[in-house]
Amino acid sequence: MSEDAALWWARARAEGPLRVPTATRTPAGMLRLVERSGEWCWLLPRPPDDVTPSVLRELRLRILPVEHPNETGRVLAAALRCCWTDVQAAVWPGQPSTLREVLDVVDQLMPGRGPEVLQRLGTGALRRLHANRWLDVDYGAGRVCLGPRVASWPDPDLAALRELCRELPLSRLGQGHDG
């Protein structure tokens, strides 16, 4: 088995999903996601049998804790609601949404927090999710897209995520789409 693949896998472990020119050959065992522009693609490792960290719960083992897990999870769910507009299609790349729309859904999930608290919680969660490539956040343009890591969700988990998306409120700003 190629040492080249070993280095690609290790690099993806160290840096997260890797953005490379589409001319790059796909290393063994990695998932390739081509961006809309067609010039760049993302490479993600495919674990054996698509096993996810959720298996650790059955073993009562801990994974590295996420800071503010509740808020971070809600912001990811809200972004999913805004960006995964056709839940029968693949989750990635989805459709671009806006920071305002995502935070409006978060506001409905956590009512009564007030705009300042919501902004602070939302900003922290968006930063964490962007850093780990769950989301792609462009603060200058006020745009939120799903990050390549969402494509690592295995098919069996997508059914539950579709259901979750249907139950979440739409943005009240008038640009959401029902799935």
Add this chain to the structure above:
Amino acid sequence: MSSLFDDLLQPLGDKQRDALVTAWAALEYGSEPASEVALPALRDAALRHLLEQMLRRTGRTLVRADAYRWTSGYRDDIAAELAMNGWGVLPPFERAVLTLVLIYSVAIPRAEGRLTGDTWQSSHPATPTHFRRLSQVYGRQRLTDAFQWLRAAGLVRPVRGADPGMLGASYVPGPALLRLTPTARQRLQENLILAAGPDTALATAITVRRNVNRPRK
């Protein structure tokens, strides 16, 4: 099914395959080392050999944490290539903060005989007093951000109440340090000696040995 592991997993029955994949997940995703007691693939020598092969193909290797617990880490040759290319390398400020944690919580207690063994775990926290100068020069927010980054990577672990006189948490090395191979642990120890005492005889000996072992062009 992932093509990288097919030839290793396909000959196995469902039970063995499940045991192997579960152990792989425990090693690679777990924040702490995994115990042989809970995972048959770590107990069974044949399955453990397969597990090592799976890890090897992804640039990783089995690392023994103690008598019954295992984790995984980067292969030494792969870690060297990652570092040479600057892939996944800690940013300078975060590296400086982690170095201070390692000096105050491990290196000094070890030099004073309060900490024994070849490990980068410690019960002697580095306290806010140790970071005061960094905080004064670079600002409290920059330090807070760095600790947040290091905590998320499992490189430090907060300890409450170690320094009641000062605001802020104290820190010990995090579980990610358990992923270092014996070679990586030794390199880290030597690098700390070079950083903390570059003019000492020990530092000179390390430099000379590294120059001798360096491949000539």
